Amino acid sequence: MARSITASFAVLGLVALGLTACDAKENPYEVKKKASVDIHSYEKEMTPEELAEARKAAGHPSTDQIAEENAKMFEKGAREYVKTRLPEYRDIVTELRAYLDQIEKGAPKWKDDAAFEKFNTKYKADVDAFLDVYDELTAKGVEGGNTQADLGWAVRAWEALNNDLGPGVIDNAQLPVAIKEIRDRLDKVSAALDDIEKDETLEVNPLYKAPKKDKRKKKK
Known part of the structure; x- marks a missing residue:
């Protein structure tokens, strides 16, 4: 009987040692805490050149490319705005040219204040009225x-x-010079209107x- 008891204690001792060994092992189910990052330790900032290179390497467009695309989208919208109102823009250009003609033809007749005022009152x-329409358009x-x-x-x-x-x-x-410069710029506007009219990508x-012409506000 004494041998059996001794043997039992020996077995229990081995089991205890085994349990202790298991406790010492790493728990495979334990969730480890990640070390926190001290953002204050990153004192160095990327230069614009480094940032652009990093964006390029990551496949992102550069800020210049983004700005260029935005500008194209803005201009396309502006051209669609003009195309929607194309007849009105052409009327504005035609009327402005007519006012230049009036100045050119009337100037030689303005010999005195009375002659000029006769022209200028209606003008x-x-x-x-023209500027009201222009501002609205x-x-x-x-x-x-x-x-x-x-x-x-x-x-x-x-x-x-x-x-x-x-x-x-x-x-x-300088009078003929000024008139010519304005006419030249209106030529550019007319060319732009022609180009917009032909552009089939514009909606x-x-x-x-369009407002009716006879309802335009006239100041008397």
Whole structure:
């Protein structure tokens, strides 16, 4: 019997040692905590060149490419805006050319203040009405993209010319120069309108309705 008890204690001892050994092993089901990253340790920032190279390596477009694509999308939308209102833009150009003709033909007749005022009274009212239509069409110069850039330049130059009109202006050597510069810029606008009209990639807004010409506001 003594041998059996001794043997039993020996077995229990071995089992205990086995359990201790198991406890010492790594638990395969234990979830380890990841070491936190100290963001303050990253003091060095990437230069614009390094950032661009990193974006390129990752297959992302560069900031210049993004800006270029955005500019193309903006200009396409602007051209569609113009194409939707193409007849009105052509009317604006035609009317502005007619005002230049009036100045060119009328200037030699403005011998004195009375002669000029006779012309200018109606002319100023027509100019105000024209600018109302122009502002409505172009959203005060906001819409139209590159086409508007040239048209806006021509309109501003014409307004500046109007401020210089008066008796004796025909003797100013800059008068024909100013008129020619405005006409040349209007030629660019007309060419742009022709190009927009032929561009089949541009969509016209089917919901747009042009205002009737006889309802244009006229200032008297």
